Amino acid sequence: MNATRLVAHRLRPLLLAAALLIPLGCASTEDDGGGGGGDRTGISDTEIKFGIHIPLSQSPAAAYAPIADGIRAYFDYINDSEGGVHGRKVTLISGDDHYNPSDTVEVVRKLVEQDKVFGIVGGLGEETHLSVWKYLEERKIPDLFISSGLSRWSDPVVPTRFGGNPVYMQEGEMLGQYIAKEHAGKKLGLLLQNNEFGYEGEEGIKRGLEGSDVEIVARETYESVQWDVTAQTQRLKNAGAEVIATYAIPPPAASLVKTAREVLNWDVPIIVTGVDATELFLELAGAENSEGIVSVLFGHQAHETDYPGVQEYLANLKQYAPQVPVSNLTLYGYIVGELTVEGLKRAGADITRESFVEALESIRKYQCSVCLQPVSFSEDDHRPFEIEVYVRVTDGKWMTFGEPLDFETTKD
């Protein structure tokens, strides 16, 4: 082999490497997406893009997927009837996170960095959202109406983050107060999801029970991947519980009710978290088994067809999401969509991420079309639903009773 060829041979990998390394020279200071002041990411002349992380498959929590359909239905309704907000169509991109935190990290980064959304709205779950909340916070990306009720979403208040679900602590306190009053002197058994949702609910119930003579005699937990809680229910009965309160998502909560009524023939009073105040729960548990179960709610329901707001919702859902069944879940999404749009309207045509947040904070006593009570925000209050009312299953439907309980922190 002659010398030139040898050199060429030897140099080839080096040349190749050098060619590929050239871009290294392009020094970089730009950041990975998101940004600083006057941020208009996700906004064009014709569109405002939002994203949501929600399980659409591979998890029992995929039962919550209709929330995204509800939000989208409201956006489409506004786009159709009013030509969007300030001339821009409002759109929603779903990211399927399978209710797994590592997937949530991926889909949210994708939404932010590739789809370049203006904000995240209605992101669902405790562990899932915990895996991205700091990421969104640091980049000052609006993180709206999280479909989870942990106190920490809104306490302490971070400008860009707004809670969604009523806070479990507040809701648990309501349930505890109800138990203290209606089941005084009884022995209470708890069924809790083994995560922050269950634990914060438990704390709320205990707060509501303070000063009463109700005694907690048993505390059972289940894992988020479980559907069946037969064993836990049996242990609650064996422990001598006379009333049961549960912080469980619909499938296991329904399993509790079914087991108690059908297997153990046990007519114990059951109180469930507002998360279960849905048609799905009734369907899974059986309407007859569920009769008399008590919970709390903040909005009107799909079955209240006499209420004008609900009529409008039904008509809109039929038109813009005909494939999605009517339910309190789509109704919840619908409310979230409505609050988002209200914020967009108030922020005006020159909207930025910052002005949008300020616009939301300016909302006082806003009566959304299907809310039971007006919604108020302020600089220190990022919780939409702080007034709730008790509901009881009567003839297979959740029916309101009693006076609403007011935890509203924005008083002016």
Add this chain to the structure above:
Amino acid sequence: MESVLTRRNIALVALLAFLVAFPYLYRIQPFNQVLDPFRTFQVTRLAIWLVILLGLNLLTGYSGQISLGHGALVAIGAYTTAVLMHEFGVPVVFAVLAAGLFTGAIGFVLGVPALRLTGPYLAIATLAMMLALPQILKLNGIREWTGGVSGILLSTPRAPAVVEGFMTDRQWLYFACMTPAVIMAVLAWNITHSHTGRAFIALRDSEVGAQQMGVNVPLYKMLAFSLSAFYAGIGGGLFVFTEAFMSPDTFDVNLSITMLVMVVLGGLTSIAGTVFGATVMTFRNDLVDLSASLGLLGLPGKIVPGEEQSSETLRGALYGLLLIITMVFMPRGFVGFVDELRGRAPWRRAARMFLRGRGGDADPALDATSDHAE
């Protein structure tokens, strides 16, 4: 002199150069059409999956021990790293290394039941471990360290001041994960081509046979578990370092099974196959998105009347279908498929017929055992 200029070495140098340049490519034409910082994040994850899957392949592919609980080992590594960094302020390099060693030690102990259990029984035992671990991590007794159900939140990893100016945080994380991934891959290649690797393979093919040949069966079984756990621990450490968040539910049963699927999909007993498996693992959501955008999700609507709109909820079904199709057409994984394609090239076929004096199709069992499938 001549020997260092082999085609293989040139390819390796080019690959290394590509890996170094990758996080910068998105800023130049034409790469910016497909690349962006999000892809850098994904490839960072690919590096982490590669480390984890390499370990699983050492255990399942090379030594033939089926584990459905690999996620538990990854979680142990992640938690060890997180606790060391969060509670004791240990620098990340040492925290990850310590996590690897600690997880490796746990793996060694876990190898003990594997001495008595084989095949499906071992799979069930490891599955049990996977199911139990989240509950253990949530125990109140160790809550002070693990954060209980809330998990551990670390501060966001930042590029050190030294590299400021020519590396963003994202690029820094990429190198922080790709470097160990490359090292671990080379290590895995060396292990599998050493005495230890051959002992693992002998063990997989026949325990009795391996014993006859002087392989210390209990020791090597435990060693396989330990090595695999070491990889899992390092992978878990890198994972928690980049995500800055770890909860007991992050590594669930689903993910454990997915890992095994990806190793099989790539090709057992092959480092290259593991790289392929890690790639699919990383981009599996994009693959489903892609097939969805091609209109595959609309198919059931065309077959079953009244289901026209059931689009999004069918993603899981589509994912399952893609896996089944892949396994039907590539029963020996991606690497086996490539081998077969090579074998089908007419001149190869002829050469093989000439050499072996029989049909062109190689015996799959024979091929799988010869450990240079990459």
